[in-house]
Amino acid sequence: MVRPHRVAVLIRHGVLPMELGLVHQLFGTARTPDGQALYEVLTCAPEPGPIRTDADFPVHAAHGLETVRVADTVIVPASHELDEVLQPGSVEGELADVLREVVTGSRASRTSRTARIASICTGAYVLASAGLLDGRRATTHWLSADHFARTFPYVTVDPDALYIDEGQVLTSAGEAAGIDLCLHLIRKDHGAAIATDVARRTVVPPHREGGQGQYIQRPVPEPELSSTATSRTWALDRLSEPLTLAQLAAQDGMSVRTYSRRFREETGLTPVRWLTARRLDRARALLEETDHTIDRIAAECGFGTGASMRQHFQAGVGVSPGAYRATFRGVRGGGGAAD
Known part of the structure; x- marks a missing residue:
């Protein structure tokens, strides 16, 4: 033990x-x-x-x-x-x-x-x-x-x-x-x-979005303004697809400009940064829980290619996908495809 x-x-x-x-x-x-x-x-x-x-x-x-x-x-x-x-x-x-x-x-x-x-x-x-x-x-x-x-x-x-x-x-x-x-x-x-x-x-979220900026005291927004929650839920079900800002804005019935402003106010992140972070979350889970190749994980998470995923993973997580998998699959005694 x-x-x-x-x-x-x-x-x-x-x-x-x-x-x-x-x-x-x-x-x-x-x-x-x-x-x-x-x-x-x-x-x-x-x-x-x-x-x-x-x-x-x-x-x-x-x-x-x-x-x-x-x-x-x-x-x-x-x-x-x-x-x-x-x-x-x-x-x-x-x-x-x-x-x-x-x-x-x-x-x-x-x-x-x-x-x-x-x-x-x-x-x-x-x-x-x-x-x-x-x-x-x-x-x-x-x-x-x-x-x-x-x-x-x-x-x-x-x-x-x-x-x-x-x-x-x-x-x-x-x-x-x-x-x-x-x-x-x-x-x-x-x-x-x-x-x-x-x-x-x-009963807490495993990962909160954004930073402290969303909690700093500001004037209360107008109650008639819509939320971007619908588009975020919609996007999470479609991470493998090449989502655009216009598609996201359309889910909440906003112009791209209004949507981008509201999204940042609510999450503390731009829509692109938020989407990349959610794709990285999904990639980490697949690296830990499956033996899928890097190219397959990249496709399922919306990064397109293994090279693109490696670049985003290194920038966002600080290590390569292969090093991450070796660390966490190693804890569980598992194997996994090479990077």
């Missing part, structure tokens, strides 16, 4: 209970087809014991920083009580040392093995204060993004992203974006099928 992947949730006074709970819920739900838990989730704090929340009840952290030292993944939720007062170097001492050790792999108990660290919402202030985000892209809640960028000028802030994966260091936006981040990590570790199963059991 393989030891479950250990996730340490590092909380501080003022923690948001929702952010703590969602990590336990999502990772705790991830299981193999025979019911084996894939993750062990442990709550820890710089000093174990009762921790204030931003609600009217405390939580108890049974573990200290020694748990962070032996974790495979460390997740830092927000503290509205502490985060925005942090400056570069504010996180210091043992806590800063432990956070840096997660990334550098200098932890004595793990020899040179590194882990990954992620933040939810303004938990990014902790990572940035410890110097872990210097020279990296990062995100945080859109309400804090400007302040965060001024406070940490060596961090490239993307205020629109729901989450950003920089390899060993990941950041996410508000509470709900923490769900997106956790599902992304589960998908990276064990593939789309298990991540989708976790999402289904938790």
Whole structure:
């Protein structure tokens, strides 16, 4: 029996209970087809014991920083009580040392093995204060993004992203974006099928469209304006076809210009980017679940040719289709056609 992947949730006074709970819920739900838990989730704090929340009840952290030292993944939720007062170097001492050790792999108990660290919402202030985000892209809640960028000028802030994966260091936006981040990590570790199963059991979407831009406060749109939901549903049933913008707009009875504007307002993406993302979702599932050739998957997903799919896959996922299949089919002990 393989030891479950250990996730340490590092909380501080003022923690948001929702952010703590969602990590336990999502990772705790991830299981193999025979019911084996894939993750062990442990709550820890710089000093174990009762921790204030931003609600009217405390939580108890049974573990200290020694748990962070032996974790495979460390997740830092927000503290509205502490985060925005942090400056570069504010996180210091043992806590800063432990956070840096997660990334550098200098932890004595793990020899040179590194882990990954992620933040939810303004938990990014902790990572940035410890110097872990210097020279990296990062995100945080859109309400804090400007302040965060001024406070940490060596961090490239993307205020629109729901989450950003920089390899060993990941950041996410508000509470709900923490769900997106956790599902992304589960998908990276064990593939789309298990991540989708976790999402289904938790009754959340396995992948949200767009970025934070769609949630930033704006004037309420006129109620008579139509939605683009009909065309999106229509397109999902026809991903193998060469869909055009005019066809999509026609499904919702709009001009191309109006449709493009409304689509971006609703999803945070252009129709072309949204369609490419959905085709990539379908391609990943087929790479994991079938032995189809790359050319066949490309045709079924609407990329046309294997060469076109390889180009889009590398740009959107970061690896080739063959490398992706080898990773996730390898987890399941499967084979698969060569890239």
